[in-house]
Amino acid sequence: MSFKVAVIGAGWYGCHIASSLASLGFDVRIFESERRTLHCASGNNQFRLHMGFHYARHHGTRQQSRDGFLRFIERYPDLSHPIxxxxxxxxxxxxxxxxxxxxxxxxxxxxxxxxxxxxxxxxxxxxxxxxxxERVLMIKQAREHFEKRLKGILHLNATVRSIEAFDSHVRVEGEKYDYVIDATWGHFSGIPRDxxxxxxxxxxxxxxxxxxxxxxxxxxxxxxxxxxxxxxxxxxxxxxxxxxxxxxxxxxxxxxxxxxxxxxxxxxxxxxxxxxxxxxxxxxxxxxxxxxxxxxxxxVGKDDDRSCAVYRDKRTFSVMSGKIDTIFYATERILSLLEENNSSAPLTRNFAIQNDILQLDLPVKFK
Structure with missing residues (x-):
């Protein structure tokens, strides 16, 4: 069984999720309104690959950052550098x-x-x-990596304006998909929390x-x-x-x-x-x-929560996170929710098995 999935947003999360799903045999399209990947928040931040030291006040964020850090340097060894x-x-x-x-x-x-x-x-x-x-992220190398990796399924300068939800499918810009993943951090369809x-x-x-x-x-x-x-x-x-x-x-x-x-x-x-x-x-x-x-x-809150969460509304997923190294958690959560939503279908057990294998495996302005 293979699903057709649209991913909105080609930041770190959109690129990693799209790449991971494509490697598992999904039919994936990723849409980015800007001219390049990692153009907005993903390419405009402090370039820090976190280990958890920032988050003494939030256990979940510390744990996700600690685990994600190790997995990031294993999966993407050339996309960060020691300090x-x-x-x-x-x-x-x-x-x-x-x-x-x-x-x-x-x-x-x-x-x-x-x-x-x-x-x-x-x-x-x-x-x-x-x-x-902790390490520094290599944004230029990351753009090159993902644009090569996603060749053929990445659509740049492609603003999504319309999503229509149905019981059996969704339509993105009029085209039929099984699921859509919003990786814009609420800039497109919102996040179901405060x-x-x-x-x-x-x-x-x-x-x-x-x-x-x-x-x-x-x-x-x-x-x-x-x-x-x-x-x-x-x-x-x-x-x-x-x-x-x-x-x-x-x-x-x-x-x-x-x-x-x-x-x-x-x-x-x-x-x-x-x-x-x-x-x-x-x-x-x-x-x-x-x-x-x-x-x-x-x-909203004072507990410094920057952990990753994935929300599902029928056939639309939305991703929320404050740290780049929790991209793996997001992908696994999406796979888990897909398995749950299709538990009566044959071959859905493969999501969990393949997921285990997968684990191994705005512009800058200057003066």
Missing amino acids: EKNIYAIPVADSLIDFPTYKLIMASSGIDFVETTDFDQWLKNVSGAVLTQ IYYEPTMLLYYEAQYAHPAITMVDGPLCSVYPTEDPSIFTLSSVEHTPLGTYISSAAAWEKLNSVGSDLVELKRNAMENQITRYVPNFKECFKFRGVQLSIKTKP
């Missing part, structure tokens, strides 16, 4: 958690780290720090000399993290990177498209002032190069 020195630090007065508790949470979650006291050259006002093995859209601004800097990745946790803090170009870093802030919260995708895009030089300067000053509280040599080491604009879709 020579990657520091997570706990501020003395500004963190929501103390250093011993943070270490205990990570150790009990099976997340590997090494405590370090060798950070005085880079940091001040911190109570402790750990070295991690969410909001958050337009964001990250800042790009060029390092004047070698500098470690530094992330302050936990709470409304900041981080400086390398990109696939090791001389270019992003500066982000939980407090200052967001440009507001909106209940509709359209309103978030309107805000993002209104960003001007005055707002960039305001955000730059705020973020540089915050990071220099902990990284005193920041302004000497880094030279401002430009901004990165994007939109995140987040669940």
Whole structure:
């Protein structure tokens, strides 16, 4: 048995899901409104392949990131790169958690780290720090990989405007499919939970000399993290990177498209002032190069939930996640729901068997 499936959105999730289903014999088409894959949020973020260190306040996100990290580097060994020195630090007065508790949470979650006291050259006002093995995502290589892998089934500059749902099938732009997967994070058909859209601004800097990745946790803090170009870093802030919260995708895009030089300067000053509280040599080491604009879709709540969930409404699936390394969970959940929905059909047991095998197996703006 083979299903015909339409996937909307060619970000990390859309590309991975479409690629995985195609490898299992599904008849797949993937539609992307932009001119290339990984164009919006998937290609405009902090380029971090998470292990779980960001999420001391949410067990599910930590576990999914920990497991997904290992699977990502096994499945896509060329699409991420190690970072020579990657520091997570706990501020003395500004963190929501103390250093011993943070270490205990990570150790009990099976997340590997090494405590370090060798950070005085880079940091001040911190109570402790750990070295991690988180990696940086290679976006250019990922685009090349997926566009080659999805050749023949990937449709770029293809905006989906119409989905018609029936009991036995769905029609996407008038064409009949068995199922449709919305991987746009609510920008097309919405997410069946309380969410909001958050337009964001990250800042790009060029390092004047070698500098470690530094992330302050936990709470409304900041981080400086390398990109696939090791001389270019992003500066982000939980407090200052967001440009507001909106209940509709359209309103978030309107805000993002209104960003001007005055707002960039305001955000730059705020973020540089915050990071220099902990990284005193920041302004000497880094030279401002430009901004990165994007939109995140987040669940309402204060527990820092960025775990992955898949929702099904008859023959339409929608995906929600905050981390790239949970692409495997999303694919497996879709396969599980398909098996459940077709449990009376022969050969559906193969979904689970093949899934086990599978386990082995917005533009950037510069000045």
